[in-house]
Amino acid sequence: MLNQSEFKNEWCLFLDRDGVINKQIIGGYVKNPDEFEFLPGSLEAIRILSSLFKNIFIVSNQQGIGKGIMSLQDLDNVHRQMSGIIKANGGRIDRIFFCPDLASKKPNCRKPGLAMAQMAKREFPAVNFNKSYMVGDTKSDMEFGQNAEMKCVLIRQAEEFEIKAPNILIMTSLLEFANYLKSS
Numbered sequence: 001m002l003n004q005s006e007f008k009n010e011w012c013l014f015l016d017r018d019g020v021i022n023k024q025i026i027g028g029y030v031k032n033p034d035e036f037e038f039l040p041g042s043l044e045a046i047r048i049l050s051s052l053f054k055n056i057f058i059v060s061n062q063q064g065i066g067k068g069i070m071s072l073q074d075l076d077n078v079h080r081q082m083s084g085i086i087k088a089n090g091g092r093i094d095r096i097f098f099c100p101d102l103a104s105k106k107p108n109c110r111k112p113g114l115a116m117a118q119m120a121k122r123e124f125p126a127v128n129f130n131k132s133y134m135v136g137d138t139k140s141d142m143e144f145g146q147n148a149e150m151k152c153v154l155i156r157q158a159e160e161f162e163i164k165a166p167n168i169l170i171m172t173s174l175l176e177f178a179n180y181l182k183s184s
Helices: 004-010 042-050 072-088 115-123 139-147 174-183
Strands: 012-015 055-061 095-099 132-136 151-155 168-171
Touching (some): 012 115, 042 055, 042 174, 055 115, 072 095, 115 139, 139 151, 151 174, 168 174
Parallel strands (some): 012 055, 055 095, 132 151, 151 168
């Protein structure tokens, strides 16, 4: 494991949003700030991770926009409130990348495709995917990370989701991952 100063200077963190930072609405979408609920420990985790990583990005599929269930402004309102609360708690998010496309639209910018990773690389040219972590809670998040040759961390809060890959670190929460890195 690298020491903490190497992370701060060189490593990037890509985070999925729903199910990693906030409670996922099963079968629905976070359409406004009132529906956004931070998962226990996620604010503390982001504070810890902010001290470890050079850049922190959120990469999130948001097809509720493509379905017309919510607008770009609705999503922006959610992200503004989320970012403000993260900042007020000592954390930071350097940029939020999202894909509003429907899964059925071809081509699309959704994970596991690399469009959002490529957007991050264009805006932050120093991003090195080989020195990046992807933290997510779905198979498409893990495939996104693997497709970009990132280290992958699966947040698994329920036993029914099973993935077998020797190069995926499995944690129960973002806070567990942050504490793991902090103590390394």
